[in-house]
Amino acid sequence: MKILVTGGAGFIGSNFVHYLYGERPDWHITVLDALTYAGNLKNLEGFDESRYRFVHGNICDAELVDSLFAEVDAVVHFAAESHNDNSLHDPRPFLDTNVVGTYTLLEAARKYDRRFHHVSTDEVYGDLELDDPNKFTENTAYNPSSPYSSTKAASDMLVRAWTRSFGVKATISNCSNNYGPYQHIEKFIPRQVSGVLLGRKPRLYGAGANVRDWIHTEDHSSAVLTILEKGKIGETYMVGANGEKNNKEVVELILELMGKPTNDYEHVTDRAGHDIRYAIDASKLKRELGWEPKYTDFRSGLQATIDWYTANQAWWQPQKDATEAKYKAAGH
Numbered sequence: 001m002k003i004l005v006t007g008g009a010g011f012i013g014s015n016f017v018h019y020l021y022g023e024r025p026d027w028h029i030t031v032l033d034a035l036t037y038a039g040n041l042k043n044l045e046g047f048d049e050s051r052y053r054f055v056h057g058n059i060c061d062a063e064l065v066d067s068l069f070a071e072v073d074a075v076v077h078f079a080a081e082s083h084n085d086n087s088l089h090d091p092r093p094f095l096d097t098n099v100v101g102t103y104t105l106l107e108a109a110r111k112y113d114r115r116f117h118h119v120s121t122d123e124v125y126g127d128l129e130l131d132d133p134n135k136f137t138e139n140t141a142y143n144p145s146s147p148y149s150s151t152k153a154a155s156d157m158l159v160r161a162w163t164r165s166f167g168v169k170a171t172i173s174n175c176s177n178n179y180g181p182y183q184h185i186e187k188f189i190p191r192q193v194s195g196v197l198l199g200r201k202p203r204l205y206g207a208g209a210n211v212r213d214w215i216h217t218e219d220h221s222s223a224v225l226t227i228l229e230k231g232k233i234g235e236t237y238m239v240g241a242n243g244e245k246n247n248k249e250v251v252e253l254i255l256e257l258m259g260k261p262t263n264d265y266e267h268v269t270d271r272a273g274h275d276i277r278y279a280i281d282a283s284k285l286k287r288e289l290g291w292e293p294k295y296t297d298f299r300s301g302l303q304a305t306i307d308w309y310t311a312n313q314a315w316w317q318p319q320k321d322a323t324e325a326k327y328k329a330a331g332h
């Protein structure tokens, strides 16, 4: 099996490549990544050249994409502009990569009749009230809030249309918030952990009541591989691990695990259009494909993540000042 992984130098993509490399020793992996601010070749060290190659390029480059699709059997598509706050400041790259990039890949999947798995997010469904007993399912109506989530929703729609109209052999997964190693320090958990390591206080948007449904990135990887191998063409699968926590609880736990007073944080300007709550019902994936998450103890998963950022300061330190300068300009 020869597989192309787009966005494999980012957070979830690189964790997936490490997972796949360990789980499927007879597969050959090609990573296509543009190495934007979010991509880092240090995330992809230690692979044998006979089983892995890196291609530096853009998913909007139709000629390059065509040549790579010609050589592989299947594609897993992680590449995206992924940060909501960036999308509020400058939406254009989100349109280019998330919409035009996905379109470019779909045209190649159609031409070469390649198996295509599209990695998407629960944010396409908008948000839930804090007291809503329902969770997102595969049948929830699309209702995205931000430029980021609207471009991901658009990309999901393109995948569905290319499957129905052109017979592209595609599946889609919509996953909740991931955490774990190699996550860019612009994101909530690594921003706070790296800040505390530098003696700074965590910064909570608004009151901190917003809820996210956390899943360890390794469980996302196992879900994607399960869907790639066993998923039914044309189907969508929700991916989540019953990890609902409000942001204040997460900050307090980070402070506790890092030996600081649990009230030692600041409230800062809220995000415009900030989604209240995400919650995933992953029962279809469990029932139909037999997937189960393994890393469901958030406390120990968070402790391991804190340990990783503590041991890998050289990995994140070069990006800290530029990341915080962007936040300062936005009042966060």
Ligand code: NAD
Pocket (backbone or CB within 6 Å): 006, 007, 008, 009, 010, 011, 012, 013, 032, 033, 034, 035, 036, 037, 038, 039, 040, 057, 058, 059, 060, 077, 078, 079, 080, 081, 082, 083, 096, 097, 101, 119, 120, 121, 122, 152, 174, 175, 176, 177, 178, 179, 184
């Ligand atoms: P990330 O920002 O860490 O990584 C994105 C990667 O894509 C980077 O390596 C970047 O260089 C690459 N990239 C960006 N534009 C590109 C382009 N035009 N051509 C080629 N490569 C390009 O993102 P992530 O958090 O790892 O998210 C990966 C995927 O998972 C995204 O599709 C995202 O929507 C989805 N997702 C993320 C989460 C989450 O919690 N982070 C949850 C659910 C779904």
Ligand code: TDX
Pocket (backbone or CB within 6 Å): 082, 083, 084, 085, 120, 121, 122, 123, 176, 177, 178, 186, 187, 188, 189, 191, 203, 204, 205, 206, 208, 210, 211, 212, 247, 271, 332
């Ligand atoms: O400093 C912060 N303080 C804070 O309170 C930051 C950076 C965030 N927050 C809040 C906003 C959110 O409620 O924490 C929560 C998580 O924020 P992000 O890490 O920016 O993630 P989110 O906006 O929930 O989106 C993430 O999950 C879904 C990923 O970035 C997306 O790519 C994925 O689709």
